[in-house]
Amino acid sequence: MEFKFSEENLIKAEASIKKYPSSKAAVMELLYIAQEQNGFITNEVMRETASMLNLDTVEVLSVVTFYTMYHTKPVGKHHVQVCTNVSCMLRGGYEILDCVVEKLGIRKNEVTPDQRFSIEEVECMGSCGTAPMISVNYDYYENLTKEKVTEILDSLE
């Protein structure tokens, strides 16, 4: 599958490169832009990103694999991230995870057959004071109960 940045994203990428004295520094932002456009990061995405920044594809690969927020496999339209770290755990984070797993009928790191949902267990999201929490794509849902999380999942298109 070939990958090219869209017109609009090329403009974003250019702006991002300008933020830094060395274009290599824009790699993280370009990968985000590409991921948003393509859904996940493929070899073609890495090659294209590398060529835009005059890098080796290997350098881009080493960045992609280091950070957990770059996906090298497809995720669902709603990527449900459940925090189970200490503060969430103390307030029922694992029960929330079980509830999400049961409700969506898939396990952690799986995608529903209709591609609408995927589940990931994540480390502390900086929401410990409003635990337990989940994040769907970038949106935080906090102070959850099993009932609330079921409602939230139902409300997602």
Place this chain on the structure above:
Amino acid sequence: MEKILLLDIPDLHQIDVYMQNGGYDAAKKAYQKTPDEVIDEVKRSGLRGRGGAAFPTGLKWSFMPKSADKPKYLCVNGDESEPGSFKDRQIFEYNPHALIEGVLIACYAIQAKSAYIYIRGEYHNWIQMLQKALDDAYEKGFVGEKMSEAVGGNFTCNIYIHKGAGAYVCGEESSLMNSIEGKRGYPRVKPPFPAQFGLWGCPTTINNVETIANVPAIINKGWEWFSKIGEPKHPGTLLYGISGHVNKPGVYEAPSGTLLTDLIYNFAGGVTGNKKIKCVIPGGSSMPPLRGEQIEGIKMDAESLRVAGSAIGTGGVIVMDEDTNLVAVLERIARFYHHESCGQCTPCREGTGWMLKTLRRIAKGEGTTSDIDMLTEVAGNIEGNTICALGDAAAWPVKFMLQRFRDEFEKAVKPSVTMQVNNKVHSMRETLIPLAEITK
């Protein structure tokens, strides 16, 4: 009670409201002074870093070389990934201009023309809030090339946001710089220190978001005022984040040195279900946990907590009630550090794996007494033997949890006898036989 950052002013995140309340006056005031005078003011105020180590901020700034042969940088650390810490997020949301103004003053003091604010990627929505504030500040000419027109003088400075992508270790300052440079977030070997060889090899200062956001108030109201708030050795207010088994978890701004019991029972409304406290971690998951019976009279500041056998860290207080399974908690903490170890140093990479495996065994009821000693030993082997402090952060909870709650862990394991196997080839080998199996 005096507050500096989370003020009760509606819509303070909007630039007009911020300006109506004296916003950006501190920056103008700072530009009237020499950079050294600004550093001196911050030094005298006694401000100490809010990112974990409580390092004196003015002193850190004074390490920056005065020569101008290379560009200089300020990095602001908003990675906020330590479990139990969730305070910097409040600043992005409720007082982003205090952060931006603080960045301007800090940049002026160290004569940096560019600043990068590093924010964890998961905070995408808060990045957008800060970006909006930043755009407004650019628009008004407080930041960027229009500065000399808008505020006079000839100091100009650009501020950029760098979005992280999910890696706790990137909160470590040298890893953070590698991440900004577009590399894997591997911590660097020190020395050289960032003030000599930082971002792109140039002199760099790294400060936490909350640290920087305190600077405008210090310049506005003077060092004397600031130095009188809270504990003299660690003055100012702190954003305490309280989570776990309390009725009203959240972030509370209060003077340094506030009693830990005050935070738990007054600010956070007491323990859920009126239970007793078994354990409190006072400064984020890497800091030594305290026993519930131990917390009476403990003040929340760097010096008092050090004396009490813990550390202030990020001020993230995690409260656990009497029914908490500490073996499960420690296993979860160990899993976090194992997951986040970057793998560069053997003691950290292997040690975090060993600790996790052993704790899993204990949690499953398959551990033995010698596992407890082994854990202590592994933690001891990590501590002080690694490139960055993530190693210590992984070792401390294990070491101190076992030291202070040994009873809990002993209840969870089977007693074991250790027997030397007298076999020539394997004379060094020890076989561990659970007592239960022998007496079966």
